[in-house]
Amino acid sequence: MCGILGYVGSKQAGPIILKGLRQLEYRGYDSVGIATIDHGRIELRKDAGRVDAVEKKLHFGDMIGVYGIGHTRWATHGPPVQKNAHPFVDESGKFVLIHNGIIENYLELKEVLRAQGVAFSSDTDSEVLVHLIAKVYRGDLLKAVFSILPRLQGAYALCVLHTDSREIICARNGSPLIVGVGNGENFVASDVSALVEHTRRVIYVRDFEVVRVGEHEVTCFTFEGKPVAHEVKEVSWNIEQAQKQGHKHFMFKEILEQDKVVEESLKVVFSCARSWNRIHIVACGGASYAGLLGKYIIEEVARIPVSFEVGSEFRYRKPLIGKGDLVVVISQSGETADTLAAVRLAKECGAHTLGIINVVGSTMAREVDEVVYTRTNGPEISVASTKAFLAQCIAMYQLAYHLKGGVFEFAGFGGYIKSLIELSESIKLVAQRYALYPNFIFIGRNRNFPLALEGALKLKEIAYIHAEAYQGGELKHGPLALVCEEMPTFAICPQDEFHDKMLSNIQEVKARRGRVVALGTAGDTKLAGLADDIFYLPAVDALLYPLLESVVLHLFAYHIADMRECDIDKPRNLAKSVTVE
Numbered sequence: 205m206c207g208i209l210g211y212v213g214s215k216q217a218g219p220i221i222l223k224g225l226r227q228l229e230y231r232g233y234d235s236v237g238i239a240t241i242d243h244g245r246i247e248l249r250k251d252a253g254r255v256d257a258v259e260k261k262l263h264f265g266d267m268i269g270v271y272g273i274g275h276t277r278w279a280t281h282g283p284p285v286q287k288n289a290h291p292f293v294d295e296s297g298k299f300v301l302i303h304n305g306i307i308e309n310y311l312e313l314k315e316v317l318r319a320q321g322v323a324f325s326s327d328t329d330s331e332v333l334v335h336l337i338a339k340v341y342r343g344d345l346l347k348a349v350f351s352i353l354p355r356l357q358g359a360y361a362l363c364v365l366h367t368d369s370r371e372i373i374c375a376r377n378g379s380p381l382i383v384g385v386g387n388g389e390n391f392v393a394s395d396v397s398a399l400v401e402h403t404r405r406v407i408y409v410r411d412f413e414v415v416r417v418g419e420h421e422v423t424c425f426t427f428e429g430k431p432v433a434h435e436v437k438e439v440s441w442n443i444e445q446a447q448k449q450g451h452k453h454f455m456f457k458e459i460l461e462q463d464k465v466v467e468e469s470l471k472v473v474f475s476c477a478r479s480w481n482r483i484h485i486v487a488c489g490g491a492s493y494a495g496l497l498g499k500y501i502i503e504e505v506a507r508i509p510v511s512f513e514v515g516s517e518f519r520y521r522k523p524l525i526g527k528g529d530l531v532v533v534i535s536q537s538g539e540t541a542d543t544l545a546a547v548r549l550a551k552e553c554g555a556h557t558l559g560i561i562n563v564v565g566s567t568m569a570r571e572v573d574e575v576v577y578t579r580t581n582g583p584e585i586s587v588a589s590t591k592a593f594l595a596q597c598i599a600m601y602q603l604a605y606h607l608k609g610g611v612f613e614f615a616g617f618g619g620y621i622k623s624l625i626e627l628s629e630s631i632k633l634v635a636q637r638y639a640l641y642p643n644f645i646f647i648g649r650n651r652n653f654p655l656a657l658e659g660a661l662k663l664k665e666i667a668y669i670h671a672e673a674y675q676g677g678e679l680k681h682g683p684l685a686l687v688c689e690e691m692p693t694f695a696i697c698p699q700d701e702f703h704d705k706m707l708s709n710i711q712e713v714k715a716r717r718g719r720v721v722a723l724g725t726a727g728d729t730k731l732a733g734l735a736d737d738i739f740y741l742p743a744v745d746a747l748l749y750p751l752l753e754s755v756v757l758h759l760f761a762y763h764i765a766d767m768r769e770c771d772i773d774k775p776r777n778l779a780k781s782v783t784v785e
């Protein structure tokens with residue numbers, strides 16, 4: 205959470221940083237700020253609000269100076285107001301700093317600094333960093349950064365500038381940081397999307413490293429000051445793939461890309477060992493629903509017991525895992541703090557960790573024992589995950605078949621996905637009828653239940669509609685009390701071995717005057733006779749339906765959110781990459 209960006213070169217820094225921050229905005233959009241240095245003077249502009257709104261007022265593009273830093277904030281400490289926006293300048297006006305992460309002992313550090321006479325201008329944890337550096341500075345910024353690091357507890361990617369030296373000093377512990385290597389110019393950023401327009405050559409900075417980024421050179425050190433070598437890697441995607449390409453929202457563009465995602469995903473190969481005492485799947489949010497689907501599919505296909513848990517719970521338990529166990533983590537960003545903590549715990553317990561991760565070079569990808577990358581036809585920018593979710597679900601089937609000793613195949617998969625995407629306009633017509641309901645129930649049974657969870661999550665996160673998901677059989681144990689004319693139910697009811705049970709659940713809803721939108725198999729007249737509205741999936745093997753359902757669920761939520769005029773790509777209070785607890 206929070207996007208950070210730095211530039212040092214010979215071009216005007218303001219417009220470059222502004223453009224990069226637009227790409228990073230999905231990481232946080234509470235406030236935005238840029239600082240550049242020109243003729244030994246810091247120029248600082250920042251305010252609460254989205255990049256484009258603040259740009260209209262502050263005109264970042266006019267900022268001169270050939271090096272600078274910028275930040276988009278997802279508020280943790282202190283409300284999203286101007287004084288809490290980054291960058292922060294010290295009292296001498298010579299140091300300026302941005303930070304992504306949380307400094308857990310900031311109160312203690314603040315007290316020490318206050319006792320030394322420092323007056324704080326914000327409520328943030330981050331501001332302590334710039335004052336600490338200013339206090340210990342003796343003419344060498346790099347040394348000053350080294351000397352404050354042992355005093356910090358928490359997570360950070362920080363970048364600091366001094367008016368007298370044309371370089372950015374960065375440090376990383378727990379928050380993402382990459383360096384973009386250009387020709388006579390270099391960049392630092394939270395992720396590749398912010399700099400891929402300028403260079404595709406990147407260095408993935410590791411935890412406990414400090415980097416000095418000058419115009420012509422990049423030098424990495426350990427926290428102890430030892431120089432470390434880094435390979436410069438080539439990013440495989442380009443700037444067009446990180447743009448909306450004429451679509452109103454990234455989410456819609458990303459839904460439309462899914463036939464290509466399927467094509468690419470089917471090429472993914474698992475090669476991990478097949479024999480494990482036990483398999484554990486850990487992930488967060490939408491990725492955790494892909495993980496839950498994985499539990500159903502692996503147990504069904506490979507007949508191996510699988511436990512499933514969300515990262516935020518797993519990390520604080522004493523999980524019964526050890527040598528001989530496989531812990532599978534699933535993450536789009538590869539930076540989710542809770543999932544990352546689960547990886548570390550699993551490794552401590554002696555388990556083998558396998559990451560199913562989308563962002564190449566991300567922290568998790570580097571920390572797991574084995575990584576399999578999902579292939580999503582370029583980056584996923586929308587906060588609401590769609591194409592990465594589908595890729596994660598496909599990976600679960602591939603893992604299941606691999607563990608069984610076979611290979612996952614799904615003839616015609618890409619074509620099916622294409623035909624479902626083509627339903628968009630008819631889904632939109634139905635969505636119109638449901639856009640004003642404040643509540644929704646989603647039901648599904650067995651392997652379709654994780655998809656019900658996913659459908660409900662999407663409606664919550666992008667349309668701000670309260671939605672809950674239940675296994676069809678659970679309705680009668682309580683939630684049925686909620687069903688009435690004002691509470692519609694979305695029933696996932698493909699023609700599988702649970703079909704008749706689901707029809708009974710739908711009858712229960714209808715008997716209480718609840719409206720039902722159903723997702724069923726083409727030609728299902730029984731379901732059509734019961735549901736108020738229906739979407740059809742092509743008839744496939746029962747095991748495979750979950751792989752077709754998310755397209756419809758995502759389009760349904762998308763069109764409702766669009767009708768409600770929600771900020772679809774940047775839902776309130778959320779951020780794409782959840783790097784704090």
Ligand code: AGP
Nearest residue numbers: 489490491535536537540588589
């Ligand atoms: C999905 O739409 C969400 N934005 C969110 O739940 C997400 O899946 C979760 O935060 C996990 O993120 P990750 O895949 O990057 O680890």
